[in-house]
Amino acid sequence: MSVELRSVTKQYDKLKALDQINLKIEKGEFFVILGPSGSGKTTLLRAVAGLERVDSGNILLEGRDVTEVPPHKREVAMVFQNYALYPHKTVLENIVMPVENQLDKREILRRVEELSSRLKIDALLGRYPSELSGGQQQRAALARALIKRPRVFLMDEPLSNLDAIQRISARKLIREVQRENNVTTLYVTHDQIEAMALADRVAVMNNGKIIQVGTPEEVYSNAESEFVASFFGNPPTSIIDGKIVGLEGKIGVRPEDVEIGDGDLKGQITDVEFWGDRYLVYVYFADEEIRAFHHKRLKIGQEIRFKFKKISGPWNS
Numbered sequence: 108m109s110v111e112l113r114s115v116t117k118q119y120d121k122l123k124a125l126d127q128i129n130l131k132i133e134k135g136e137f138f139v140i141l142g143p144s145g146s147g148k149t150t151l152l153r154a155v156a157g158l159e160r161v162d163s164g165n166i167l168l169e170g171r172d173v174t175e176v177p178p179h180k181r182e183v184a185m186v187f188q189n190y191a192l193y194p195h196k197t198v199l200e201n202i203v204m205p206v207e208n209q210l211d212k213r214e215i216l217r218r219v220e221e222l223s224s225r226l227k228i229d230a231l232l233g234r235y236p237s238e239l240s241g242g243q244q245q246r247a248a249l250a251r252a253l254i255k256r257p258r259v260f261l262m263d264e265p266l267s268n269l270d271a272i273q274r275i276s277a278r279k280l281i282r283e284v285q286r287e288n289n290v291t292t293l294y295v296t297h298d299q300i301e302a303m304a305l306a307d308r309v310a311v312m313n314n315g316k317i318i319q320v321g322t323p324e325e326v327y328s329n330a331e332s333e334f335v336a337s338f339f340g341n342p343p344t345s346i347i348d349g350k351i352v353g354l355e356g357k358i359g360v361r362p363e364d365v366e367i368g369d370g371d372l373k374g375q376i377t378d379v380e381f382w383g384d385r386y387l388v389y390v391y392f393a394d395e396e397i398r399a400f401h402h403k404r405l406k407i408g409q410e411i412r413f414k415f416k417k418i419s420g421p422w423n424s
């Protein structure tokens with residue numbers, strides 16, 4: 108089911124949480140909304156779910172205007188950051204809740220069996236949420252969202268309570284489940300790695316506005332503004348004064364585009380991080396500090412020569 112937002116605006120007092128949002132998400136697409144804290148991501152998701160009334164604009168599901176349709180009639184399912192499992196209900200009771208009065212018992216049982224085996228929670232159905240790890244709770248919340256066979260999946264930072272290792276497997280699981288069910292997915296995060304890893308397309312949001320939309324590759328290699336450059340990527344682009352290369356305004360340099368060894372620029376190493384297959388080094392020069400990748404450990408304080416293989420911008424901020 109496609110999801111469309113047309114000029115959607117939502118205001119809290121003087122603050123525009125959503126400011127003229129226009130977006131079209133295609134059927135089956137995995138669409139990620141990426142933005143800093145407070146940019147309006149959750150408000151956008153809640154508006155699509157029908158949990159938040161919008162002040163103006165329209166929300167369409169498969170071309171049908173649902174702006175005034177209540178949440179339970181929208182065929183969408185939402186997975187929250189804290190999973191929102193009911194603590195006094197078992198995993199099984201939590202999972203079947205959305206369909207309890209809608210499907211016959213045999214069909215419910217069939218779906219529970221299928222989902223719990225797919226999500227590897229068969230052995231946990233009798234437990235209470237407090238007896239589960241974060242990853243297990245997350246899988247139970249996914250099962251509860253999927254049992255309705257929603258046509259749109261709305262996910263609000265569903266991995267933020269997991270550790271780094273769990274996140275990697277959970278990312279893969281979410282992607283597989285989404286692909287198997289071909290369900291249109293809107294996924295909110297402030298984590299660039301997650302956005303790049305999961306998205307078919309990503310929208311970068313700031314101050315209630317969509318700043319740029321594209322595939323992760325497009326946004327990564329062609330940031331249209333200083334904000335997007337400084338926010339997208341891991342680590343993000345270093346933003347420096349363009350005068351260094353004879354340009355007006357600010358320019359961006361990705362860490363992989365700084366070539367250390369020779370070149371016209373001179374700087375000093377101020378910090379070094381080991382990244383496994385390479386090092387991230389901080390280089391101080393001309394009152395600026397940039398991040399660069401290098402294949403071997405350099406010494407803090409060491410003087411180096413370097414050049415930029417590629418820059419983005421200039422932007423006038």
Ligand SMILES: Nc1ncnc2c1ncn2[C@@H]1O[C@H](COP(=O)(O)OP(=O)(O)OP(=O)(O)O)[C@@H](O)[C@H]1O
Nearest residue numbers: 119122124142143144145146147148149150151297
């Ligand atoms: N019920 C509310 N009443 C007043 N202001 C609100 C309400 N809900 C959200 N806001 C404000 O709207 C803005 C957008 O909030 P929202 O939760 O959508 O941001 P977010 O991008 O999801 O942030 P985070 O990543 O921190 O969850 C914030 O400035 C927030 O303080």
